[in-house]
Every structure is written in C-alpha cells, then in structure tokens.
Amino acid sequence: MSRVLVAMSGGVDSAVAAALLVERGHEVVGVHLKLADLPLEEQVPGHGCCTLDDAQDARRAAQVLDIPFYVWDLHETFEAAVQAPFARSYAAGATPNPCVTCNERVKYATLLERAVASGFDALATGHHARLRRDGRPVTAPGPRTRLVRAADARKDQTYVLYVARQEQLDRTLLPVGEWSKDRIRARAAQLGFRVADKPDSYDVCFIPDGDTAGYLADRLPVTPGPIVDVDGRELGSHDGVWHFTVGQRRGLGLDHHERRFVVDVDAVRNTVVVGPRDALACAWAELEAPTWTTGARPDGDLRAQIRAHGATVPATLEVAASSERVLVRFDEPVHGLAVGQAVVLYDAADEVCLGGGRVQRAQRPARLPLVTSTTNG
DSSP states (O other), X not given: OXXXXXXXOSSHHHHHHHHHHHHTTOEEEEEEEEOSOOOGGGOOTXXXXXXXXXXXXXXXXXXXXXXXXXXXXXXXXXXXXXXXXXXXXXXXXOOOOXXXXXXXXXXXXXXXXXXXXXXXXXXXXXXXXXXXXXXXXXXXXXXXXEEEOOSSGGGOOGGGGTTOOHHHHTTEEOGGGGSOHHHHHHHHHHHTOTTTTOOOOOSXXXXXXXXXXXXXXXXXXXXXXEEEETTSOEEEEESOGGGOOTTOOSSOOOOOSSOOEEEEEETTTTEEEEEOGGGGEEEEEEEEEEEETTSSOOOSSEEEEOSTTOOEEEEEEEEOSSTTEEEEEEEEEEEOOOTTOEEEEEETTSOBEEEEEEEEEEOOOOOOOOOOOOTTO
16 A cells, blocks of 8 residues: 555545545555644634644544644745735736645645655545546556546535646545545544534635735735726726726725626726626636646647636637647636636536646727726716
C-alpha cells in the first residue's frame, strides 16, 4: 500500500477521507495547513478553514484514527500567492476566485510538492471530486488519472480543481468523491468524530466575516470615479472600482428605479458601467494560461462552466491570437462573466473535467466616450 499525506482542514470531509485511507491499509499521515494568519479576535468559528478550532478539530480526528499529525505553517506563502493577488485583482477591475488560486499555488500544488519531497507516494484531500483510471475508481496513485465530477452533484468541486495537471492527478487520492454528503456525515458519526455535524464553510478563509468590501477597504485606497450607463451617461459616482464586480445588482447607490447590473469594471478609466441584464451577455471569452488535466488541449464537443456551482453550456475551443491563450465560444450567451473568473471545460457528457483558464477578455457591450452628466438637465 501507499504512504499518503492527507490534508486535514478540520472539516468532516477530510476527516472521513483520512479514515477511508486507513481502512484501505495505506500508511496515513495527517497535516493541517495554517494559511490565513488571522488574529484570534478575528477568527469566526465555523467560518473559513484556518481558525484555531479547525486545527484542534483536525488534530482530534487524527487522534481517533491513531495517525501521526502535523501543522504546517504556510501563511507567508499564502499571503504572497493568494491574499496579495486577491486585492490587486480587485484594484485592476477583475474578480478573482481565491479558492482556485489557493489550489493552484498552495493547498494543492505546494502541498503535493512537499509531500513528494518528503517521501509520500500521494496526497489526499477531502474535495468532492472523483478520480478514474481506465474507467475504474482510483484507490492508489498511478498514471493516466482522470478528474471526474463528484458522486454528490450538489457538492462537486471539480471547478476549483481544474488547475490540476496530469502528473499531479497521478499522485492524488480523493476518497470522499465517491460518497454523498449524508453518507460522509453518517460514517463520521460512526467513527466518533466530533465534526460529524460541523457545518460546511462557504466563506473566503481569510475573510471569515464575509465582508469582502471591508477587507479590501483596509488594503486599497479610495479612488472616486463615475458610474455610467452603457451609452456613457453619468448616473452617479463610486469610491473605488474594487467595490464592484460584473453582474452585481445591489449596493450600486443609484437613485433609479430601473434594474441595473454592473456590466463592466474599467480600472484604467476608473469607471463602473451599468446596464440592463441583456448587456451582461457574452458569446465568447479569451482565457489566459490555460491548463489541461489530461496534458493536452481538448477538442470536439465541450461544455463550459463559469461559476463554481453553475450549470454548464455547450461550447467550442479555438486557439487565440496569442499562443498563451485560448478562445471559448459559447453556443448560447452566458451572463455575468467577469475578467479574472475561471471558465472550466468538461467533456460532452459533462462528467470529465478537462481543464480551463482565467478570463482575460470577454465580449462586452460597445461603449461610447463618456459624456457630461445629464442629471441636472
């Protein structure tokens, strides 16, 4: 059997993942990552994944399983690779997905690299996703591994794992991806894990109170600018483009009865553009630095997903003008696609995650030059 390092977040999924690997006879070691360096007074139990309570929950699960357990402090790497780019992206008018970035640069990639360097055969996590090799479930590391949607579609996390490369998948185990959430909780209760009923966390781990605007306000300057409609008419003002993201409807501060959405965030002009929902429609997106889970760019019929838990739409893939990018054309318009977001591609059956990339450019409604405000007649 294999020597496996299990990333234990302090939640029920990773605890049961470790238990399943022990039951299968693997040599298992648990590790909890200290990522966000949050002062104790800012930690919110049950929110995020980097609190002292989370570390203690992970340790207790390891004690129940009688496996070695360590805490690795990666907060400096996390700050440089995830938190700092998060704020910079908003300042540039983009909408980052920190969970994707974390998997790409820290929680998955860096941890796997350290695991291999420390003599482990594989890294295991509690992600809801499945691995297949020659059409069969993967129970040990090996070549030609495919990333497939989770058995529990409601919890599927392949979207945030699209950055995994073939050589990484070959050294990965995802034990709970074959199980429903209810079954995972039931097994945790049988094992006596205190996290059996612990709620799932959906917050950005370094913003446990959910106040993204407040977090950014402590890191980015106030830079007033105009809010305009798609024809260039000034409707109001803002204190910084980082307050807004494409698709946003609430909190615009406009004294108008019409429903308006943010359709563009122009950091160069320090301008926020709003318009009707139809103006959010995108027919294509150009993705930068794409990665492919199979090691090769896919072709043929594909399906594209633009949000972590959104539906997919039929799409085709083209080579962009730059060799570092690809162009995804959607068979039907998608709404609310923002620069910085990930577009993840699946096979025609909407099962195998093939990879994807971050939006660098997307179809936008044409804008006229800004004109003087007409609000005063």
